[in-house]
Amino acid sequence: EKETDFGRKDTVYVTGGMWSIPTSFNPITWSVPAGLRGLTYESLLTYDALSDQLKPWLAKSAVWQADGKTLRVTLNPGTTWSDGSPLTAEDVAFTFTYGAWSNPFAGYLETANVIDDRTCDLVFSDPAYHSINLNLYIWPIIPQKIWSQIPAEEATDFEPSLEQSIGSGPYVIEGYDQDRVVYQRDDDWWGIKGLERSFPAKRVVYIKSMANNVAMAMLSQGRELDMANNYVSGLPAFTANNPALHTYYKGAPYNLPDNIVFLMPNHTKKPFNDTAFRRALAFAINTDDIVEIAYENMIVKPENSLGLLPHPGWAAYNNDDIAKNLGYSFNQDEASRLLDAAGYRDTDGDGLREYPDGSALSFKVSVPYGWTDWMDALRIITDNFREVGLDARPDFPDEGRYQNEMVKGEFDMLLNNWGAYRSSSPFSLYQFLFSTYTPVGEDEWTGNFGRYDNETLRNLVQEFNRIPMDKTQESNAIVRQIQTVHMQDMPYIPLWINGMWFVANTNTWTNWPGEVGSTNQNYPSLWTDKLQIGGLWMLSEIKLK
Amino acid sequence: MLQVEGLSKTYNKSSRARVRAVNNVSFSVEKGQIVSLIGESGSGKSTIGNMVLQLTKPSSGRILFGNQDITRQRSRSSLKEYYRKVQGVFQDPFSTFNPIFRVDRVFAILHREFFPNEAAEAWQQRVEAALLSVGLTPAAVCGAYCHQLSGGQLQRILIARALLLEAELLVADEIISMLDASTRIDVLNLLGEMRERGLSMMFVTHDLSLGYYISDRVIILYKGVMVESGNTQTVFSDPQHPYSRSLLEAVPRLDVRWDELPPRPASRHEAAMFNPDCDKGSPRMEQIGEDHWIAVRDCLPGTEL
Amino acid sequence: MRLKDNDILHYALRNRKLRIGLAIIAFFMLVMLAGPLFARWEARERAGLYPSAPPNSTNWMGTTKMKEDIFSQFIFGTQSTFLIGFLAGCIGTTIGLSIGFFAGYVGGWFDELLMMLTNILLVIPSIALLIILAAYLPYRGVQIQSVIIGCTAWPWVARAVRSQTLSLKQRGFVSLARISGVSPLRIIFEDIAPNMLSYVVMVFILQFGGAILYAVALDFIGLGPTRGISLGLMMQEAFQNNALQVGYWWWFIPSGLSITLIVSGLFFLNTGLDEVFNPKLRDQ
């Protein structure tokens, strides 16, 4: 064994989720180094993505008061910052009232009243329960004493030095370089007592995503890599030959479902503004092929055409009847019939359909170049479209251009999943798909990139947000309406469900999360903002071999 | 016919110091005359020839041909007109012909460029006549590649080419220096014949015996400066400039050995002589006899000659 | 060069490097030209029964993860790789030749200007140009890639051709053409250019090979064609999909090996030609 600085048995090496060099250790920007939110900075609550439960973390509880507008946050006893100073309700109030543009509650948090050292009331002008809920377990609490010195306008440009990086979490940043961030365990972490939780690894080394083959080789060696949250092509064949490798499921689909990829037509363009056309597209796509070929069975397809994640938090909204009555399934004959009926026929005999007026019809579907799994999937989709006589071409613009076209609404069709992640409520999904509408010419940053203009739906989504989390029945009534419109109009077509890519080597650390034989029943992801939905627990429950 | 007045050329190459290749050179060539430019390597002979052929642009000075200053007219048509009358033959016969084409291409080009209206057959006849007149068998040379012919043959072809144009002046730049002794005399004799037919010539050479053999007048150049000029016989029998004297003494001859050369009487004009090695002043040609000129310093006015 | 000189032909036929080079290139040309007769699928067609299948009787070189037939990809990939090399080589050589010719022949400030342009282009990484162009293009095809490579690869040619032209310009036949009243353009194309034919051929071959390698690198960093297939793309896809780690050697090896062979074949050809044209280099 070669001489190293970090003891092998002290350290867990992980990769995935860190796509770029560490830029700034500022927790309140959206492009933070992986691990920063979670290991170093903590949120009030955590969310168990496997069992759909909010769990205490910094806060013992966060309870809506009777007025429905006040959220009372009670901190756990003994919360401290890594410099030893106490973390108090003042810090909580500061975090949510701080004027940085990234503050998730900006706009609808009225005041934050500090009741006492441990208690704080967040008073909302507009209680958007679902989005508030989401941010309670995502957003980090920041130390007032550091950030109060930073003008709010400059908050996101602020690059804290390592000394300034005072968090409350179980790990502090020890060092970093172009391709890594090293977190060192804080043995004085408040949670050891306060949460009765501890972390076995003295260090967590986050390694920047590496080339696929390198990741695979390093994983199989297990020398300096214990776990990867990367999509690894060829994994099924590879794990079969490497007993040391561990995946969540032993066989297909290997990974837990994590997010849904949608086909987004541009509603401002012909023929995508034609509902019949979009519905026909939905029938034409063979998702089984995507699962089997492009993903080598490492993923699952949506249970039904509603495209919800098979996730306990969303299960209550999986209205199968709507899907059955209004949805679709792979059926190219039906697709052809729909197209014929809508007037898209091959009038000039070239095997490709034309517009009803006889003019040529062709379009592109885009995914960013280099997202190989998506590119493969897209090839299958466009092949499917051609099979029903549509002149569709896969288009692979560079990531930058993909984004540009998406934000400006200049594409034909594209695949996207940005807001369709596992969360505490499908509200996040519907918000992503339907909550905004910006006309072409203005920039759309958050979702609904196809500019599907349906005010009723927008209102429904807002209404959904205003129903308290626990009133599932009431919410579902609204969700049913949303789903009905979705299925009838088919503005966006759910395609497949990406896995939570996870593969670990068991030579040094064991008890990784797994369907069977593991006591570590946690969501196996160390991506940014996924530590708070399981990654942290996973790290605290792995065991030394 | 051709008058060169105050011609100078300075090469100004980027990475080099400036080279004064030709410095204030004036001379003239009369009809039916062969004028030799003689000088050592680098003395600027070829540069003068190239300037006369308009292949190089003079830095200053005039070149008059038939009283027209040809350095001023650069239009293609006037240039062509000029080339009908003034033609050149170059030093290396093998590189004057494009190795990948047959040698008769040079005639085809003439036909194309100068006599586009002449019928192919008539032209062919004229070509053959010209070849015959320079002592070549048309059948033997037409269709050959340059490496299949001898240097002498190639130079003859070029002379024939000038004849076809009915050129009046031929600039012959060292045209025999790469030829064998026997072919050399052959070509020289041909030049002599051409003169008889009224062709004027600028004969550029570094070989004094050749210059002596063929030319009517000689111009001796040293480092771009004319140091002596005049009638060939006069200059060669009574050279005055120390440079021309030393040149003549160095010529290997077949009648006397170097060490047996009779001593020449001392130069009569030593003091006034322009020394091109010193930069001061510019040379001026001073007449010292009937058609015999030498370079003197301008900065010493009134020096007795 | 003397076309007529059958010495050239003699040495060409005798030269081992030339023969090896020609054999390699001829083989791939055959693959490229005759291959489509045997390729039963399109490059991107899901042809095989099994994904990532080793060579078998249906898919002679196996299949990719996407069940594509590697043999077909190899055929069409070779085609476009040759196309890239050929087009980029042609473009690069043509631009380089023209600029080199004119700079060398016309000389003066024109020369200085062109050479400055050339030097600047040498300094600016060609990927810069590629990125700009790529951003404007609706998509990148093999042809566009080769145009871009060709447009950035010429400065070396221009420099070399210029110095060759400068020396050829001194040759008598250029002077002779000038005093024959031949126009400069004609002189360049009728007298100077043909005399550089052997040189041009060699430059072209080098550009050909260089373009192929360059295209591979571009394919790899994600600036490859977004449409079509090439050997570089095959290699990149194999890489992306861990072909080597997982043991799908049939996916990883053919593309890389073919590129290496094609380019080394071109280099062989080049040295062989060099030896044929330059008696100094000939084997005694």
Next chain:
Amino acid sequence: MKKYISRKIFMYLLTFFVAISINWLIPRMMPGDPILNLISKLSRQATNNARLYAELNQKFGMDKPLFSQYLLYLKNLTQGDLGQSIIFYPKTVAAIVSKALPYSLTLTIPAILLSFLVGNYLGALAARKKMLDNTVLPFWYVLTATPYLWLSMLLAWLLGSKLNLFPISGAYSFSRLPSATLSFVLDYLHHWVLPFASIFFVQLGGWAIGMRNLIIYELDADYSKYLRALGAPDKLVRRYAYRNARLPQITGLAVQLGVVVVGAITTEVVFGYPGIGLILAQAILGQDYFVVQGAFLMVVLCVLGANFFIDIAYIFIDPRVRHSMIGD
């Protein structure tokens, strides 16, 4: 000589100026809006993007007229300020590039210099023996014709993952942070071997072939013949030929040194070597023109610097150059 050098300096400055101006133009000539990219990167959920857009636009100086943007760019350049990255926001380009540059340089400069030395030596060796020439020449051809990345991958696979001899990712172990210890240096070297080798071998073939051809020409030169005529042993003849053949090779070296930064892109990507190439590859795909600009600036500087150095060095190593400058 002075005139020559000052002329050279002038030309280099001019080229540099034009090059950096073109460099400035790159992002400006692109369609699309870099700020927009930045925002979509930064804020998938934030609400007040319009405000942010205005803020960032101002910050990047995009709201000013083009010409003053240009002046600003030049001014900033003199202060070493290369602007701000988009995909690595809020890092400055200077910070990113300066962090990555040492890795690239320690990888590529030794690779190129060593391949130059060894390649030239081997080439000279081969030029003297027909047998050797015929056996190793094909091997070199194959080496130079190998795409860097293919060789990289084969090396990584064989020596890295199969034989487990060398690490295949990063510039030093993930189990440490940089320190000034011997064990760190050894570790660094251990990681350096494979990426180094993949550049070294490909380059090696090229140098060797070049040297071989040059030597063959030189051995036929008049001065070699004269040496032989005077009965000088082969050793001296070859030594002299090598001496002269080196000179054109050195010109080639300048070019190679110039492109080191970009040249190693593929190798760096394969081995996850955290140099400029890796950054550049990411910046290109993310259309981070400012980082691209910064990386290219490095390239321009390297190319110009290396060429200038060689140009000046030539005055000292090649008397012919020196002589032609002074004039006859």
Next chain:
Amino acid sequence: MSVEVENLKFYYRTRKGSVKALDDVSFSIADGEILGIAGESGCGKSTLSNGLIHVCPPMELAGGSVRLDGKNLPLDKPDEMNTYRFRNLSIIPQYALNAMNPTVKIGRYVQDLMQSRGIDYSAIEKLFADRLRFVRLPEGIQKRYPIELSGGMKQRVVMVISTLLNPSLLLCDEITSALDVSTQKVVSALVAAFRDEKIVKSVSFVTHDVPVLYQIADRILIMYAGQVAEAGPTEEIIHAAKHPYTQALVAAMPEMASTYRQKKHASIPGKPPALLDPPEGCRFKERCPYRMPCCDERPQKRLVGNGHEVYCWKEDL
């Protein structure tokens, strides 16, 4: 006789056959003698010089022997020849202007050369400086690069280097052709001076410039198409040539005595035969005004005076 060449044959092997560039040539050079060798281009002059120094492909020794100071030269064994080169026989090559490595200073060059030949440079350093002075080169030339010298200077440096070890035989191959008349004179005079100073024992001076030979050679050998046509004392060859070819060659030389208008020199019609497949018999026969039937047989050497040999069938020589 310091040099005796007997029936020497040097052929070039080409793929079309052997080019008989030097075919059965015999001659000798006495001690202290300068033998001038003249002839048209391509008659084998350089082949002779080069072959004596270094027989290397495509040139091959096809027969004959050369004796230098009584010892047979191992012409067919290039390695053994190395001991003779430079010490016993040396060459001033045709390409003297490019003979020096442009990147090596002259002093350094000589030092390397000497060391490589196992000679102590310090022992020879002074001699070298003296010789440079002898050929009137300025001081300090050892510290200069060849490129910094003019053509004549380079020529003289090469002359000094080639003769540094006082060889018995010095081969001069067209050393004056590329030079200006004045330099030409200096250089050829120097060759004679080398002989006079006994720096070299005998000289073979190859040129196509007959007048130069007239100036310095003791005897002249005229070659034609790879064979000897005539050899004899200078005065006789120039002014009383016997061989028709020599006569024509000398007659074609313009001299500073007559001009075209006064006396037209005649040239030799035709061109020399190809040496790839030379005709049987006398090689000059095709161009010879005295051609006879017996010319189809190779003419024998005939002595027509003191040391004057002619290869011709003509009777009234």
